Amino acid sequence: MKIAFAKPEIPASGTLVALAAEGRKLGKLATQLDKATKGAIGRALEASRFKGGAEELLTILAPAGVDVARIILAGIGAPAKYDALAAQSLGGRLVAALNSTGEKDVAVWIESFGDMKLEEAAFAANVACGARLRFYRFDKYKTKERPEQKPSLRRFNVLAADSAEAKRSFDPMDKVVDAVNFARDLVSEPANVIYPETLAAEARKLAELGLKVEVLGEKEMQRLGMGALLGVGQGSERESQLVTMQWNGGNSKDKPIAFVGKGVTFDTGGISIKPAAGMEDMKWDMAGSAAVIGTMRALAARKAKVNAVGVVGLVENMPSGSAQRPGDIVTSMSGQTIEVLNTDAEGRLVLADAMWYCQETFKPKVMIDLATLTGAILIALGTVHAGMYANDDALAKQLEESGQATGELLWRMPLASAYNKMMDSPAADVKNISGSRNAGSITAAEFLQRFVQKGTIWSHLDIAGMAWSDKDSPTTPRGATGFGVRLLDQLVRKHYEEA
Numbered sequence: 269m270k271i272a273f274a275k276p277e278i279p280a281s282g283t284l285v286a287l288a289a290e291g292r293k294l295g296k297l298a299t300q301l302d303k304a305t306k307g308a309i310g311r312a313l314e315a316s317r318f319k320g321g322a323e324e325l326l327t328i329l330a331p332a333g334v335d336v337a338r339i340i341l342a343g344i345g346a347p348a349k350y351d352a353l354a355a356q357s358l359g360g361r362l363v364a365a366l367n368s369t370g371e372k373d374v375a376v377w378i379e380s381f382g383d384m385k386l387e388e389a390a391f392a393a394n395v396a397c398g399a400r401l402r403f404y405r406f407d408k409y410k411t412k413e414r415p416e417q418k419p420s421l422r423r424f425n426v427l428a429a430d431s432a433e434a435k436r437s438f439d440p441m442d443k444v445v446d447a448v449n450f451a452r453d454l455v456s457e458p459a460n461v462i463y464p465e466t467l468a469a470e471a472r473k474l475a476e477l478g479l480k481v482e483v484l485g486e487k488e489m490q491r492l493g494m495g496a497l498l499g500v501g502q503g504s505e506r507e508s509q510l511v512t513m514q515w516n517g518g519n520s521k522d523k524p525i526a527f528v529g530k531g532v533t534f535d536t537g538g539i540s541i542k543p544a545a546g547m548e549d550m551k552w553d554m555a556g557s558a559a560v561i562g563t564m565r566a567l568a569a570r571k572a573k574v575n576a577v578g579v580v581g582l583v584e585n586m587p588s589g590s591a592q593r594p595g596d597i598v599t600s601m602s603g604q605t606i607e608v609l610n611t612d613a614e615g616r617l618v619l620a621d622a623m624w625y626c627q628e629t630f631k632p633k634v635m636i637d638l639a640t641l642t643g644a645i646l647i648a649l650g651t652v653h654a655g656m657y658a659n660d661d662a663l664a665k666q667l668e669e670s671g672q673a674t675g676e677l678l679w680r681m682p683l684a685s686a687y688n689k690m691m692d693s694p695a696a697d698v699k700n701i702s703g704s705r706n707a708g709s710i711t712a713a714e715f716l717q718r719f720v721q722k723g724t725i726w727s728h729l730d731i732a733g734m735a736w737s738d739k740d741s742p743t744t745p746r747g748a749t750g751f752g753v754r755l756l757d758q759l760v761r762k763h764y765e766e767a
């Protein structure tokens with residue numbers, strides 16, 4: 269689907285979208301169309317429940333008096349409350365509504381309403397952004413789809429008075445959408461296609477954008493003493509990898525902001541094996557790393573004025589004759605020994621070494637890790653908020669606001685020494701499970717905190733409930749969500765880029 273911006277003009281074919289506010293208040297275009305169609309809009313309103321709410325669409329097929337095949341009246345609700353996210357939802361809903369109709373062309377006529385604060389150019393750009401986000405589809409392995417089962421839209425035209433300005437504000441968003449959809453692809457790919465070496469290869473390709481990408485294999489990680497990460501991968505035929513991606517778009521003296529991702533390309537649980545039902549979901553146990561790789565892609569593609577680094581630990585957690593056993597004690601790069609009481613609590617082992625390496629190598633001013641870390645965060649927060657932990661209130665606030673601005677919501681969870689104590693091991697410095705079902709996401713975060721160096725401002729995002737969705741939402745079709753890319757891009761844009 270091609271996105272284009274143009275000056276407002278009534279098209280000669282396809283679908284034309286006109287806006288209405290709450291209380292059935294027609295916009296200028298809708299009023300004009302009502303006249304041209306001898307009242308078809310008014311009659312359609314009478315025949316429907318459409319009130320102009322921000323989630324409503326009303327389709328009028330084959331209207332007389334105009335050339336277009338279809339008019340869609342789209343609600344915007346209360347103009348004063350209309351914002352960028354609402355505009356993205358509108359773009360997404362239009363794509364969803366039209367893709368199964370056979371329609372190829374749509375034109376959305378952007379106009380401002382009374383006390384609307386969202387500027388027209390931003391309105392237009394966000395509609396286009398939402399349309400692209402919803403148009404995403406992972407269908408490369410579907411070889412037998414008939415044409416009528418495929419999405420029909422080819423052109424999504426956004427008509428705005430200042431179409432050049434709309435296009436300018438869309439350009440960086442377009443790059444972020446590319447990165448979100450790239451992350452979605454990585455998460456959607458099955459584990460026989462995406463495993464540590466192939467995922468590292470995908471990251472390596474991003475060097476094209478000016479990222480400095482380095483890949484460490486098992487030998488190098490052994491030399492660095494990464495016994496925690498290597499222990500997780502030792503049961504797999506696939507070689508574990510650690511990838512660093514650097515983007516130096518800022519001042520050469522500035523310390524970077526760092527993102528660290530859990531990249532378990534498949535999590536069987538290892539010797540503490542998971543039940544068969546639903547195990548296929550664990551192909552997306554690398555969603556944290558996909559969010560990090562996607563974010564680095566977005567920053568590089570839009571040439572963000574920031575120094576940023578992404579570190580992802582890539583392993584496959586398999587049971588085998590060489591797999592680590594419950595009770596094994598491993599030595600992490602930090603020097604701390606870890607008693608591995610459950611081989612299914614593997615993400616924190618991978619992150620322990622990836623985070624330590626990140627801090628030793630890059631001395632970041634801020635470090636944020638993302639991981640599909642615990643089932644317990646799903647029990648606590650479901651699929652609405654990701655769990656957020658932070659050792660710094662200012663960072664927590666920045667993250668929370670970035671979540672609200674992008675719709676990738678975060679809810680702050682507590683850290684406290686009493687939870688930390690639950691991870692003390694009788695045999696080693698720390699154990700990888702608390703042994704209690706209580707506070708499972710918090711104790712996982714406390715485990716990670718033991719690998720945060722003094723002075724590092726840190727946040728951990730437990731995204732286990734957010735990486736994949738069973739149902740469509742306006743800007744995310746069911747499946748891999750790409751969660752984290754928009755959030756972190758927004759965080760950087762708002763708080764870490766130079767003016």
Ligand code: BES
Nearest residue numbers: 610612613614640641642643644701732
């Ligand atoms: N990858 C899982 C967490 C997970 C579960 C993500 C469900 C998405 C959906 C993680 O490696 C894991 O297995 N965690 C265990 C920890 C437990 C053994 C302490 C869990 O949550 O059950």
Ligand code: MN
Nearest residue numbers: 535612613614
């Ligand atoms: Mn696991």
Ligand code: ZN
Nearest residue numbers: 532535553615
């Ligand atoms: Zn896992």
